[in-house]
């Protein structure tokens with residue numbers, strides 16, 4: 349057995365998918381919205397499950413759609429264990445619900461947005477590999493392309509930030525399971541990402557290169573862009 353084969357299936361991926369998608373506009377929960385005929389969640393889980401390191405996917409679905417989501421994903425996850433739980437009213441609650449369902453044998457847990465439906469399996473592998481290499485918390489990150497201003501509530505610019513040191517954080521974010529459990533136990537719901545919670549506990553967070561295809565489908569134009577990117 350090769351080293352790569354030994355690594356197969358040692359990672360659990362949480363996929364929070366219970367958001368309303370308010371910024372995308374009317375049309376139901378975002379993860380269930382269609383991208384060229386299939387829900388965003390199906391696109392996302394198919395790509396996650398294609399990463400050889402993944403053994404288990406836990407989806408946090410809208411509370412009234414748990415059974416429907418299980419059906420929807422029944423043909424998408426042939427090689428992985430799939431669990432579906434009810435999500436909460438915030439992303440953090442949804443992640444915590446999914447984390448609580450991860451089988452005991454997984455020591456590495458990744459947290460991924462259903463909204464990043466085009467994320468390539470290679471990024472899942474890259475993040476998991478960095479955790480295996482000894483980093484307790486890992487995020488994929490991209491350099492920012494715009495000049496970033498710190499702006500006051502009244503609209504006046506306070507400062508221009510040094511862009512060379514700034515990165516946009518993506519998912520999947522990877523953790524030693526014990527770190528993610530502790531971070532969620534300690535966290536107040538302040539809209540940070542999972543790595544932000546680990547950071548607040550003093551855990552060093554490591555970056556790996558992100559992927560433009562891992563864009564978060566947030567607004568209507570993002571959905572149109574994703575449609576164009578689907579064949580890439």
Ligand SMILES: Nc1ccn([C@@H]2O[C@H](COP(=O)(O)OP(=O)(O)OP(=O)(O)O)[C@@H](O)[C@H]2O)c(=O)n1
Nearest residue numbers: 364365366367368369370371437438442462463
């Ligand atoms: N209560 C929530 C809120 C968000 N999410 C998930 O967290 C991911 C990232 O959230 P975002 O893209 O902000 O989605 P929404 O919260 O749905 O978007 P909006 O803020 O526009 O309503 C999404 O996959 C979303 O389904 C979740 O599982 N449970």
Ligand SMILES: C[C@](O)(CO)[C@H](O)COP(=O)(O)O
Nearest residue numbers: 439461517518519539540541
């Ligand atoms: C986790 C995340 O995708 C990292 O960029 C992001 O924080 C989630 O977005 P939200 O708008 O805060 O739900």
